[in-house]
Amino acid sequence: MDTEEEPVTAIVVAFDGDDCIVSTTSPLGSDELEKMVGCQVIYEDFRGDLWYGTVVGLYEGDTLRVRFSEEAISQGGPSGLGQGSLVKIVRIKK
Numbered sequence: 001m002d003t004e005e006e007p008v009t010a011i012v013v014a015f016d017g018d019d020c021i022v023s024t025t026s027p028l029g030s031d032e033l034e035k036m037v038g039c040q041v042i043y044e045d046f047r048g049d050l051w052y053g054t055v056v057g058l059y060e061g062d063t064l065r066v067r068f069s070e071e072a073i074s075q076g077g078p079s080g081l082g083q084g085s086l087v088k089i090v091r092i093k094k
Contacts, residue, residue, distance in 0.1 A: 009088055022041075030061060036089055037056070042090060043068075064089075
């Protein structure tokens, strides 16, 4: 049975092509960060619309690389997403 843990909050610190680089608001070790690869990311814009992405890898060891869905990217990316924006990373334990 899958059980969902509390989402992890992260802040957008940079952009790299279509990906955004996020740093968790609470310090986590590299093992914990590696476990987040493949997890879903949710960003709520100023209109209350939800945008979905995925953690696709680690970036420079202590931050995460997030890629939003092709649909979001084709619309110019999640509206209002910029440096300082908060996203939630949903961790699911199997």
